[in-house]
Amino acid sequence: MIFDGYKICVLSGFAGFTKMSGEIISKNISKNGGTIIPLPQARNQTSNLTLIIVPEQSDEKMILKVMNLTSLPSCPLVSPNWAINSTNSKTLHDPNDYQIKKTELPIKRQSPQTYQSPPQSPFEAYKTLPLVPLSNSPEMNRTQTNPILNQNNTRLHDDLLQNKDKYMFTKEQPNLNEHITSVLEILMENYFLLRDRGRGFAYRSAIIVLKSHPEKIICGDQVGNLQKVGKKIKKKIQEILETGTLKRVKAMDEQSRLKAIKEFSKIWGVGSATADKLFTLGYRTLDDLRKNIPQFLNDNQRICLELFDEIKERIPREEVKEISDQVVEYAKLLLPNKDIEANTCGSYRRGKETCGDIDILLTFDDVLENKLFLRELVDYLIEKKVVTHVLILSENCKKHESFTFEGIAKKPDGLHRRLDIKIYPRKYYAWALMHFTGSANFNRSIRLFAKNKGLKLTDEGLFPAIRSHGETICGGNLVECYTEEDIFRLFDMPYKPPEQRDL
DNA sequence: GGGCCGTACTG
DNA sequence: CAGTAC
């Protein structure tokens, strides 16, 4: 029995750790040999306790209040996850790994920060010089001052500090609720494919909350107070916990329309609307499509249909690196005098073993003065038989100060692979790096957060923004950041390495 | 009752 | 503008 000899007190019913969860955990501890000491008893004999389980999000003050003590017991305070993980794995985890630090506020398992602080934190710059940086730059007129920020520019800082814990992008646990989110994700995808965007959005945000929830949900009551999880979704979760699936999903699986849309929309350039149109025209499978290609498919869609079986394959990490290295090597060859900086972004940068595509970001000095460089690079890559197809080559950088290539690449002996190359000026590089590293859900969360603060976060920076009828009336560059660490510091969040940005 | 990330390209 | 993509 894994908990033999353990005398444990479980403190629940506050700081997000529900009574129900506490009871389930207590039951499991008893079942596995441990002794549960109820609170009144525990209060009088704290020296007898092996440890106390307290909410992940609790602090010293709350615990003293709940226990009605004036000083904390000497035994360790441990997260509920210790008991949950030990029970699930049927092995005793080291409680020291789950200790709640008594003096700190909410616990964050923060990875070591290896970067060097810049001479002046960007946020300090922002506090004293609200809209500085680009005021000297002649090319843009986006440096008008913003009334809101000039009024009281420390307000934003306080706001960011106060609210950061409410947002999931500051959480860093693995997904403990895969058993639920995997099913809900199917439902979400189905709703987007059926163009029921409302439900799509609803499930998407609920899934993000469930994925970053710090405890494994084994009982419907645990989701009672979760953001974005309302009555209907709670009911779905209960059904999943009981049956492992959803009747709704099973019924959807039978729909021929949905089945066809799902298939067609895997083609790059074909989305839910086009896929639906194809179904209406009588197409049911990719083979139907290949045999009789409809007129309205454009060149890109045709190319990607033809190469479908190759493009759909995941790309091993090593191959992503090989192709990236090749591209960067040629870029350096074409601009030997420039100090080219390059990153392969997307899931590669987040450390995945396989990737859906290859996403390369480049910068060097005077990007905007070298308008033809991307075209030259792509031509060279075609000549060298690295690139086989061009889907999009955007050189119109009037509004957006960057260059984009989207196309298809191939190693001599390999499959066709989706390749993106983007070139941004240095002053946007860190913002672009964060944008293209994702994940998409990470971008959504952090951008929504910024938006709620009257700001606008994009691949080119963080801007003050007053929105009216969906349009941004007042822009202006907030501050320049040259590293991702600076961006996180600006938000007053602990740095999250790319591997931890999967949401 | 309207938004749900913000932006760019295609046709 | 709708559709699609990053």
Place this chain on the structure above:
DNA sequence: GCCC
């Protein structure tokens, strides 16, 4: 579908 959920939240303002």
